[in-house]
Amino acid sequence: MPLTGNAIIGQSGGPTIVINASLVGAIQAAWDLDEIEHFYGAIHGMDGVLNEELCDLFREDPDLVEEIQFVPSAALGTCRLKPTDRDLERAMEVFKAHNIRYFFYTGGDDSQLACHRVSELAKASDWDMHVIGIPKTIDNNLVVTDTCPGFGSAARYAAICCQYVGRDAEAFGTLEVVEIMGRNEGWLTGATAAARPEPDAPPHLVYLPEVKVTRDQFIGDVQDVYDRYGYCVVAVSEGFTFKGEERVTTSDQVDEFGHSRLGGVAQWLGDVLEEATGVRARHDKLGNLQRCFAATASQTDLDQAYAVGQKAVQWAVEGQTDIMVTIERKNDDPYEWECGATSLMSVAGESRPVPREWINEEGNDITDEFVTYCKPLLVGRACELDPGFTSFPRFRKHMIERKLSAYERE
Amino acid sequence: MPLTGNAIIGQSGGPTIVINASLVGAIQAAWDLDEIEHFYGAIHGMDGVLNEELCDLFREDPDLVEEIQFVPSAALGTCRLKPTDRDLERAMEVFKAHNIRYFFYTGGDDSQLACHRVSELAKASDWDMHVIGIPKTIDNNLVVTDTCPGFGSAARYAAICCQYVGRDAEAFGTLEVVEIMGRNEGWLTGATAAARPEPDAPPHLVYLPEVKVTRDQFIGDVQDVYDRYGYCVVAVSEGFTFKGEERVTTSDQVDEFGHSRLGGVAQWLGDVLEEATGVRARHDKLGNLQRCFAATASQTDLDQAYAVGQKAVQWAVEGQTDIMVTIERKNDDPYEWECGATSLMSVAGESRPVPREWINEEGNDITDEFVTYCKPLLVGRACELDPGFTSFPRFRKHMIERKLSAYERE
Numbered sequence: 001m002p003l004t005g006n007a008i009i010g011q012s013g014g015p016t017i018v019i020n021a022s023l024v025g026a027i028q029a030a031w032d033l034d035e036i037e038h039f040y041g042a043i044h045g046m047d048g049v050l051n052e053e054l055c056d057l058f059r060e061d062p063d064l065v066e067e068i069q070f071v072p073s074a075a076l077g078t079c080r081l082k083p084t085d086r087d088l089e090r091a092m093e094v095f096k097a098h099n100i101r102y103f104f105y106t107g108g109d110d111s112q113l114a115c116h117r118v119s120e121l122a123k124a125s126d127w128d129m130h131v132i133g134i135p136k137t138i139d140n141n142l143v144v145t146d147t148c149p150g151f152g153s154a155a156r157y158a159a160i161c162c163q164y165v166g167r168d169a170e171a172f173g174t175l176e177v178v179e180i181m182g183r184n185e186g187w188l189t190g191a192t193a194a195a196r197p198e199p200d201a202p203p204h205l206v207y208l209p210e211v212k213v214t215r216d217q218f219i220g221d222v223q224d225v226y227d228r229y230g231y232c233v234v235a236v237s238e239g240f241t242f243k244g245e246e247r248v249t250t251s252d253q254v255d256e257f258g259h260s261r262l263g264g265v266a267q268w269l270g271d272v273l274e275e276a277t278g279v280r281a282r283h284d285k286l287g288n289l290q291r292c293f294a295a296t297a298s299q300t301d302l303d304q305a306y307a308v309g310q311k312a313v314q315w316a317v318e319g320q321t322d323i324m325v326t327i328e329r330k331n332d333d334p335y336e337w338e339c340g341a342t343s344l345m346s347v348a349g350e351s352r353p354v355p356r357e358w359i360n361e362e363g364n365d366i367t368d369e370f371v372t373y374c375k376p377l378l379v380g381r382a383c384e385l386d387p388g389f390t391s392f393p394r395f396r397k398h399m400i401e402r403k404l405s406a407y408e409r410e
Numbered sequence: 411m412p413l414t415g416n417a418i419i420g421q422s423g424g425p426t427i428v429i430n431a432s433l434v435g436a437i438q439a440a441w442d443l444d445e446i447e448h449f450y451g452a453i454h455g456m457d458g459v460l461n462e463e464l465c466d467l468f469r470e471d472p473d474l475v476e477e478i479q480f481v482p483s484a485a486l487g488t489c490r491l492k493p494t495d496r497d498l499e500r501a502m503e504v505f506k507a508h509n510i511r512y513f514f515y516t517g518g519d520d521s522q523l524a525c526h527r528v529s530e531l532a533k534a535s536d537w538d539m540h541v542i543g544i545p546k547t548i549d550n551n552l553v554v555t556d557t558c559p560g561f562g563s564a565a566r567y568a569a570i571c572c573q574y575v576g577r578d579a580e581a582f583g584t585l586e587v588v589e590i591m592g593r594n595e596g597w598l599t600g601a602t603a604a605a606r607p608e609p610d611a612p613p614h615l616v617y618l619p620e621v622k623v624t625r626d627q628f629i630g631d632v633q634d635v636y637d638r639y640g641y642c643v644v645a646v647s648e649g650f651t652f653k654g655e656e657r658v659t660t661s662d663q664v665d666e667f668g669h670s671r672l673g674g675v676a677q678w679l680g681d682v683l684e685e686a687t688g689v690r691a692r693h694d695k696l697g698n699l700q701r702c703f704a705a706t707a708s709q710t711d712l713d714q715a716y717a718v719g720q721k722a723v724q725w726a727v728e729g730q731t732d733i734m735v736t737i738e739r740k741n742d743d744p745y746e747w748e749c750g751a752t753s754l755m756s757v758a759g760e761s762r763p764v765p766r767e768w769i770n771e772e773g774n775d776i777t778d779e780f781v782t783y784c785k786p787l788l789v790g791r792a793c794e795l796d797p798g799f800t801s802f803p804r805f806r807k808h809m810i811e812r813k814l815s816a817y818e819r820e
Contacts (some may be wrong), residue, residue, distance in 0.1 A: 015581045044583070073577035080582075159799065166701040167483035167802060169423045172490075173454070174699070197801045287694040288586070291572040295706060378799070389569065389788070391607045392577060 002127055002317070004035045005101030009057070010042035010049060012107035012114070012185040013080060014138065015073035016150030017157075017294050018305035022106050022134050023076065024069035025059050025309030035317045036102060039398065045105070046078035046114065049091050050407050055397040067393045069306060072294040075395055083114050088121050090407050095122070095129060097403040102130050102316045106309070108137040108148075113325050113348035119322040130316040133324035133344055135307050141351040144342040145326035149308055152301030152377035154290045155191035159378065161286055162192040162235055166202030166348050168230045168282075169187070175222060175273050175281035176233045179266035180201065181290050183239035186210055186354050190366045192235045194374035202233035210353045211363035212243035218269075219276040220340070221364050226279060234273075238285075240265045262387070264347035299381045304337070335376030412727070413538055414445045415511030419467070420452035420459060421454050422517035422524070423490060424548065426560030427481035427567075427704050432516050432544050434479035435719030437467050445727045446512060449582035449671035450810060456524065460817050463591070464508070465807040477803045479716060482704040485805055493524050497654045498531050505539060507534070507539050507813040512540050512726050516719070518547040518558075522734050523758035529732040530818070540726040543734035543754055544718050548701050550597035551761040554752040555736035559718055562711030562787035564591070565601035565702045569788065571696055572602040573647055576612030578692075585632060585683050585691035586643045588613065591700050593649035596620055597762050598700070600776045602645045604784035612643035620763045621773035622653035628679075629686040631774050636689060644683075648695075650675045676681065709791045721749040745786030780820035 009026055011019055023041075030036045040056040042048035055076075057065075068075050083091065088219070095103065105115045119131040127315040135142050138154035158180050169176035180189045186208020193206045204225040207213060213221075225232040241247050247268070266283035274281040308325040324343040330336040358370040419436055421429055433451075440446045449467040451459035465486075467475075468756040478485050491633065505513065515525045522543040529541035545552050550563035568590050579586035590599045596618020603616045614635040617623060623631075635642040651657050657678070676693035684691040718735040725735070733751040740746040 011581075015578055071577070072574060073649055074581035077583065130525045160705065161703070163799070163802075164482060164704060165698050167481070168425055168698050168702045171484035171488045173422075173487065195799045197799045201801060281697060284697040284699060285695060288575050288578050288692060289571055289694060290675045292578045293571070294574060295570065389573070389605045389610060392573075 002035050003101050003130065004037065004261045005099045006038040006040060007036045007102035007104065008040045008042050008049065008054065008100050008301055009104040010045040010106065011074040011076050011078045012111040013078060013136070015078055016136055016138050016291050016293055017072045017153035017297050018149055018301050019073070019106060019136055020071050020075045021069040021302050021305035022309030024065055025306035026104055026134070026313045029310040029313040031058070033317050036313070039077045040098070042046045042078050043397070045079040045088070046083055046091070047079040048077070048089055050409070051403065052094055052402040052404060054371070054400050055395065056311070056400055059398045060395050064393050068395065070294065072292040076332055082110060083109055083117070084410065086410060088117055092120060092121055092125055092127065093404060094152065096127060100129060104132055104134055104316070106134040106136045108139070109142055109347060109349055109351055112344050115324070115342035116322065116348045119344060130319070130321035132312040132316045132320065133347070133399055135326065138188065139182055139185055141185040143350045146329040146337065147304070147327050149301060149305035150291070151187060151298070152298035154376050155188055155374070156298045156380065157290055157293045157296050158188050158286055159192040159195035160296055161284070162203045162233060163195070163201065166233045169233055172280070173230050175226060175231070175270070175277065175279050177266040177273070177281065177283040178233065178235045179238055179264050179283065179285040180235055181286070182209065182237040183355070184209055184337050185351065186237045189235050189237045190354055190358070190370050191374050191378065192346045193366045194371045197377055200229060203235035204229070204232050205364045206235045207237065207240055207364060208354055208359055208367065209237045209239040210356065211359050212241065213274070213363045215242045219273065222273055227276065234269070236265060236269060238265055240269070242264070242288060248303055261273050273307040274373060276361060288328055297381060300335070300377050300379050302381070307339050315341065328405050332372050348398070366410055411541065412445050412810070413511050414447065415509045416448040416450060417512035417514065418450045418452055418459065418464065418510050419514040420455040420516070421484040421486050421487060421488045422455040422515060423546070424701055425488055426546055426548050426701050427482045427563035427707050428559055428711050429516060429546055430481050430485045431479040431607040431712050431715035432546065432559060432719030435716035436514055436544070436723045437475055439720040441468070443723070443727050446723070447814055448509070451486045451805070455489040456491045456493055457489040457499070458487070459504055460497055462504055462812040462814060464810050465805065466810055469808045470805055474803050474805070478805070480704065481802050482702040492520060493527070494820065496820060498527055501528060502535055502537065503814060510539060514542055514544055514722050516544040516546045518549070519552055519757060519759055521655065521759055522552070522754050526732065526754035526758045529754060530799070534768070538696060538731055540725045540729070540731035542722040542730065543757070544722050545734055545736065546771050548593055548598065551594055551595040553757050553760040553762045556739040556747065557714065557737050557787055559715035560701070561597060561713060562708035565784070566708045566788050566790065567600040567700055567703045567706050568598050568696055569605035569707055571694070572613045572643060573605070573611065575694055576643045579643055582690070583640050585636060585641070585680070585687065585689050587676040587679045587683070587688040587693040588643065588645045589648055589674050589693065589695040590645055591696070592619065592647040594619055594763070595761065596647045599645050599647045600768070600780050601784050601788065602762055603776045604781045605788055606764070610639060612629060613645035614639070614642050614774060615644045615774045617644070617646045617650055617774060618764055618769055619647045621769050622651065623773045624654060625652045625682070627772070628652065629683065633687055634682055636687065644679070646675060646679060648675055650679070661793045696754040707791060708760065708788055710745070710789050712791070718750050725751065742782050742786070766779055773815070
């Protein structure tokens with residue numbers, strides 16, 4: 001007997017270029033399903049659930065919904081909330097008050113864990129509700145799934161940046177260090193090397209957090225490339241540290257408010273290189289643009305983001321619960337993929353580093369396996385989005401009436 | 411009687427997205443002119459002149475030349491050399507040794523000054539040579555010319571970045587400070603506001619170096635916007651300082667090599683805002699990508715860059731010298747422009763700030779005059795460049811034989 005009632009979807013963690021494609025995939029799938037009576041969007045993710053800030057997604061204009069799939073960064077708003085036990089109890093109250101029978105949450109490993117806990121709590125309190133996690137992270141570090149929606153577009157932007165700043169470094173004959181997101185995993189940094197159109201194209205060296213190198217090797221690597229090409233572009237993950245050294249923020253390096261005034265890792269490494277080689281070194285930190293520069297989005301990424309949102313809704317109504325939708329790779333070239341599913345427990349709180357054998361022996365480049373993996377994820381749109389100056393479409397957000405008293409987080 | 415002989419062209423200072431369009435405009439114009447027997451490219455600008463590192467541009471494949479106009483960053487290499495008297499004497503020796511009768515130099519105000527000094531020295535040493543400066547700077551700070559090739563494309567990238575990071579800040583409900591190039595002039599920063607598709611679109615506040623504001627006003631401005639919209643994007647020029655305050659790098663804030671470890675102005679202002687408002691503040695520094703991110707180039711900018719290179723060659727052969735080619739605006743809307751000329755002396759070493767009346771009274775936004783000025787410069791290409799992963803075409807650089815002994819700079 002089909003479960004009929006209302007649904008909530010929320011967006012969590014760092015936004016991506018394609019996170020709204022997942023949302024639109026879910027909304028468009030739900031439109032056709034009788035089991036979902038009302039489909040609510042939680043404003044700022046779990047925060048919106050706790051505060052009953054819910055908008056009625058079925059009251060949005062279908063043309064506008066169609067457009068929003070190409071708009072970067074969480075259209076419903078996002079949050080970085082790690083729910084406490086009390087928060088989850090409150091969430092259950094909200095679910096019951098609004099007859100929520102389907103809950104969808106888009107996010108990384110922490111969000112999948114939150115999803116799983118919601119699912120467990122629903123079971124324990126005898127509330128029949130299907131809970132499905134929708135994968136999302138530019139870091140590409142979720143386990144089980146072959147790739148994470150958000151990664152391909154961020155990787156494409158980072159790779160294009162490396163190639164362009166390479167032109168600038170070549171014109172001057174300088175060193176250039178590019179800092180790329182990723183504290184513990186080097187997927188994005190490695191992808192910039194996977195995009196090299198020819199072996200001597202930038203970035204010439206990439207350092208992933210998975211393999212540490214010594215300061216001496218790093219300087220020697222760069223000097224070698226510079227001697228060969230007359231310039232050198234290095235891409236590093238923000239989590240970079242030298243083997244056997246700890247990067248220290250001394251207490252002197254603080255401003256009037258006691259904040260650390262250290263620049264990023266690229267700035268630091270630029271100084272290290274300039275000192276050691278005597279060659280001018282510049283640096284660029286790609287920063288937040290990696291998760292919102294939609295003009296260079298990946299088509300594969302957009303397709304997959306849409307699909308995982310769509311499948312989440314379809315499969316939930318078909319009776320699945322406590323799972324995250326995954327991407328399964330069927331073939332490398334021609335690239336073939338389909339959606340799969342895994343238990344939330346299998347991904348919750350886990351993270352996937354780049355395999356050691358996908359990084360070369362020296363720890364300064366990737367191997368062919370990484371290139372083969374990455375290439376199909378970096379395909380651009382046949383027609384690039386016009387990055388012109390038109391207003392981004394926004395949901396009208398018809399808020400629904402609250403049914404509970406206000407909630408104060410502890 | 412027409413002056414017949416060889417020509418040299420060089421590229422100087424910070425590269426831009428369209429600097430090679432000027433080079434290609436010059437090469438393609440020279441191809442049709444009998445007065446120019448050989449057309450040499452100076453490798454790394456004045457450095458290449460002094461070292462006789464000259465390549466024969468007429469031996470490049472015309473199809474390749476055509477392609478290179480869309481490649482960002484100086485295809486001949488660039489330099490930041492301020493020639494001394496001795497350097498200029500050496501340059502004259504090189505010109506005479508290679509029968510150089512035409513000299514073209516692409517750059518900002520310093521490069522135009524170098525051009526003028528070359529021109530004066532040629533006259534003084536009775537060497538008949540026509541010298542024409544080609545304008546180039548993303549800073550848009552050359553006087554006389556209505557705009558500077560390089561500016562429109564850099565402005566377009568910066569404006570697109572502000573709109574995208576606005577999405578990210580809105581999704582979280584945070585403050586965001588974007589740091590844009592420009593130590594003394596706020597043209598690029600102002601342009602990001604000129605591109606706003608609607609009054610409440612980001613950047614909500616822009617601070618140009620031309621008008622200083624107090625710390626209190628700055629914090630109040632941001633708080634007001636945040637209270638109204640729930641997020642706030644601020645764009646500042648890298649030369650930003652508060653009125654009545656000096657930004658100090660204390661001697662403690664240095665690393666092991668004595669380098670200042672201060673982050674950029676955006677990082678600093680982010681901390682100031684977070685401390686004062688209690689709202690999370692992030693920051694992005696657009697950095698070197700402003701002069702090489704070709705995927706979002708401005709069509710107007712590409713057209714004008716090509717034209718100033720083309721006119722420089724045509725007008726030199728027609729007998730003009732000691733001038734810089736300019737852009738003259740004929741009409742705002744529909745936008746009409748043509749090339750003009752001004753004496754090198756009129757632009758050499760001068761710089762043009764944003765007019766006071768183009769910045770609002772409060773010093774936190776631009777006025778309609780700035781918008782009217784900027785709009786036509788920010789037009790994208792009908793078909794965006796494919797920012798895919800193909801090798802950038804490069805000149806083959808057939809180097810010509812040296813005729814002088816080596817030169818050592820002092």
